[in-house]
Amino acid sequence: MALHILLADDEREFVETLAERLGLRGHHVRVVYDGLSALAEMEKELPQVMVIDWMMPGLSGEEVLRKVKAAHAGLPVIVLTGHQAVDDNGQDPVAGAFMCLTKPVAFATLLDAITAAALSSGEVRS
Amino acid sequence: MKDVQCMGRLLASATHDMRNVLAVIRESAGLAADMISLAAEKGGLEHGDRLAAAMREIQQQVIHGAELAEGMEYLAQAGVREDDAEAAPCDLTRVTRLFCLMAARRARAVQMSMNWVDGDEPVWTEASVMDVWRSLLQLFDLCASVGGKVDLRLAAGVVRKQEGIIVEVTGGGNRDLALSAMTGSPLLSDPLKPGWRARLTSWRDTGQRFFLSVRDDQD
Numbered sequence: 001m002a003l004h005i006l007l008a009d010d011e012r013e014f015v016e017t018l019a020e021r022l023g024l025r026g027h028h029v030r031v032v033y034d035g036l037s038a039l040a041e042m043e044k045e046l047p048q049v050m051v052i053d054w055m056m057p058g059l060s061g062e063e064v065l066r067k068v069k070a071a072h073a074g075l076p077v078i079v080l081t082g083h084q085a086v087d088d089n090g091q092d093p094v095a096g097a098f099m100c101l102t103k104p105v106a107f108a109t110l111l112d113a114i115t116a117a118a119l120s121s122g123e124v125r126s
Numbered sequence: 127m128k129d130v131q132c133m134g135r136l137l138a139s140a141t142h143d144m145r146n147v148l149a150v151i152r153e154s155a156g157l158a159a160d161m162i163s164l165a166a167e168k169g170g171l172e173h174g175d176r177l178a179a180a181m182r183e184i185q186q187q188v189i190h191g192a193e194l195a196e197g198m199e200y201l202a203q204a205g206v207r208e209d210d211a212e213a214a215p216c217d218l219t220r221v222t223r224l225f226c227l228m229a230a231r232r233a234r235a236v237q238m239s240m241n242w243v244d245g246d247e248p249v250w251t252e253a254s255v256m257d258v259w260r261s262l263l264q265l266f267d268l269c270a271s272v273g274g275k276v277d278l279r280l281a282a283g284v285v286r287k288q289e290g291i292i293v294e295v296t297g298g299g300n301r302d303l304a305l306s307a308m309t310g311s312p313l314l315s316d317p318l319k320p321g322w323r324a325r326l327t328s329w330r331d332t333g334q335r336f337f338l339s340v341r342d343d344q345d
Contacts, residue, residue, distance in 0.1 A: 014150045014153055020157055021153065024164075
């Protein structure tokens with residue numbers, strides 16, 4: 001199942017390596033390095049899954065998530081964060097995301113999350 | 127801003143950065159492993175098995191680094207909230223696990239081991255993270271003061287409606303010395319901050335297990 005995935009993260013080494021690994025598995029991956037570019041790239045061609053960093057310069061992951069959900073509510077967004085996703089109050093700061101994963105996430109975990117996200121949206125292109 | 131809050135903010139920032147460093151290392155090692163696998167399909171690389179093993183070791187070390195980063199971030203957040211009247215209650219299960227992870231290196235230096243029992247459910251306490259960790263460090267120092275060589279197992283739990291940490295001395299060359307020190311220790315009765323007090327009490331099978339509680343002294 002080849003998926004169209006949009007990755008947004010200002011950590012270039014990380015996101016480019018991740019894109020390469022996803023590409024090796026047959027996925028079509030586009031990479032951007034900030035939030036504004038993520039929104040622009042999304043509108044060029046709607047991906048099946050977005051994977052965004054939570055803390056990006058300019059437009060933060062939180063703002064990107066809000067704008068994505070406002071424009072395309074069904075588009076699943078996976079959030080990667082350098083912080084713990086849920087604090088001791090049980091508050092989820094990334095409500096609306098399909099899933100939130102803490103770096104450094106295991107590749108297999110992320111891959112499973114991407115597949116599940118694509119399936120959840122009900123639009124899986126072959 | 128207090129010193130601990132200043133340190134907490136900077137530590138939180140650095141920890142975030144460290145997670146990114148670990149993420150790059152992890153993905154790079156993963157990509158290298160992918161390449162080794164691809165090469166194996168075409169006849170293999172010289173020393174390919176050794177390279178693959180090295181990549182797996184890098185992955186393991188990254189996991190360990192991520193656990194330490196979690197502890198440092200938790201510590202940083204606790205520092206930032208030190209004076210926050212609305213501070214969140216802390217989960218003793220998580221605090222115990224992170225303490226064991228973060229103190230492991232220091233424990234090895236005095237031939238101590240600290241293991242934790244992973245509970246399925248969180249055990250919440252109104253005591254602050256700092257107070258709990260301070261109490262655990264006092265317990266650690268108590269065991270180190272008899273010369274170390276003590277094996278401890280820690281588990282968060284609730285005894286008589288009081289949340290705390292069950293401390294079991296499971297072995298080690300100085301096990302009996304540690305048990306004696308803990309049995310009669312006034313160390314953990316030192317006030318932590320006004321109103322709060324850590325207590326170490328024998329629990330169930332006297333001489334082997336203790337119950338460390340941190341609670342409001344007015345209770």
